[in-house]
Amino acid sequence: MIVCVCHGVRCTAVRAAIGGGAHTVDAVGSSCGAGTDCGACRGMIEDMIDEALEEQSATRVDARGRTHLALSVSSA
Ligand code: FES
Structure with missing residues (x-):
């Protein structure tokens, strides 16, 4: 998907x-x-x-290189 029409920049380039x-x-x-x-x-x-920054803060990598997800649970 194009994010910036003026410069024809796609979302992959922005990411x-x-x-x-x-x-x-x-x-x-x-x-x-x-x-x-x-x-x-x-x-x-x-x-x-x-x-992107929310995703980064929701994950962390421990000393052994394992990725941990910080999950939030909301009650409705
Ligand atoms: S659409 Fe990105 S600067 Fe114009």
């Missing part, structure tokens, strides 16, 4: 930028160009950053 350490919209823009023209996609990029 790669975020995974490479771009944790602000401007940093993503510096990495792949998304969000650096009209700005219409900046909200979507910000959401993608938030989701």
Whole structure:
């Protein structure tokens, strides 16, 4: 899916930028160009950053390299 129409940047490129350490919209823009023209996609990029950081904080890797998921349970 195209995230940034102005630069034709796909979500995979934005995710790669975020995974490479771009944790602000401007940093993503510096990495792949998304969000650096009209700005219409900046909200979507910000959401993608938030989701990625939430996923990172929901997992941790222990000293043996095992991944642990932090699960939250809500009661309705
Ligand atoms: S759609 Fe991304 S800068 Fe215009």
